[in-house]
Amino acid sequence: MTDGSSIDRRMVLAGGVALLATTPRVMAQGATVRKRPPFPIEDDVGRRVAPPPAGYFDVKGRSGPGQRVTPATERGGWVTSEAAVDRKGVRYRGPGPAPANLLPWGESDSGRVVSQGLIPPVKPLLHVHLRDTIVCLGGDGNYYMTGSTGDDIWKQNDGVELWRSPDLKRWDYLGLVWSIERDGGWEKNWTVRKGDYFRAVWAPEIHFINGNYYICHSISRSGIAILRSTTGRAEGPYVHAFSPDAPLRNGIDATLFGDDDGSVYLTYGGAFEMVRLKKDLSGYDGDWQPIVLETPDPDPAHHNKKCIRHDYKDIGFEGATMFKHDGRYYLGAVDRFVPNRYSFALATSDKPFGPYRDRYESVPCGGGGNIFRDKQGRWWCTIFGNDDEAPFREKPGIVPARMDEKGHLVADFRPRDI
Known part of the structure; x- marks a missing residue:
């Protein structure tokens, strides 16, 4: 390509079908023309296909170490879009070069959740592209953090990246601790998602349970898995x-919960069902059981439109999480x-399998990650900014939380120095 108005067209062969692809070109207005996905957008069931041609993707599969947060990176971030077939791209606001497939930022980081007094002011832990932030207090006294990484998880990424901190302030990058290509089993398969090639780990979570580290993860349209550290260390290796x-199971957003008696439970998605695992997580210790919300919330203002199909009887629609407090x-x-x-x-319930009652919104904008206690026993809710109300987007953060008089986990506005 010699200038901004030329298009390099080439015929590529993938999966036995000749495909017409276009490389990106930047228009005078700053818009970017992307490669047109090779399959109809209706092709969205996760069927397996041959790998894409070499060089098909121009997005990085890892987020890398990230940068220390400065005044220039307290707001902004990334908003990865999968809207229109020809307009997949990323909104970005921050230092450094903008993504080649840049989309308008608008008011993506309005911060109204802070300005309206719903949560205290919060800053990212790192300036790094990270969705579905998970923070876990490990058995060695360090905190470990992971989540969905890479430039564009709607397309592809490399696997599971991990960070470590002694104090929730300074974070060291441990790298790619589990690679799809190097360590994967069924995860190595390429599939079709919304008319394009797809292979990306979504929402990995690290847990320290019964003396060892485990990572659960999911791949959209394919399913969930549990990985085990072979060394007893958070950095693995994992199998x-x-x-x-x-x-x-066919789903996304797997999560684990280790109970006081050593029992372990697995759920996923919107926490529609749950199963008990063996204490060493080597298999199931019972059957999958449906989760019943005994007191549904019928207010449409408290639900995603996907919940209509179940008459608002679900706790939520994705991003399951589980913990225990005061026997509940x-x-x-x-x-x-x-x-x-x-x-x-x-x-809440007095039994792991429920029935559950008293559904409420917890820490506003604090969804899609997890809730944890620090070394001092204080509660935190992770946040990564998945809506325009948030103060930053697709970066890791934590919101101080507390248990109120009702036993509800809510935002904590009392001064706190981590």
């Missing part, structure tokens, strides 16, 4: 705890709360 050749089990899932907050809805 499949069981079922390396097939996903455990807290089961959560992400939902949309008016105007568009991406928050955890939590419900």
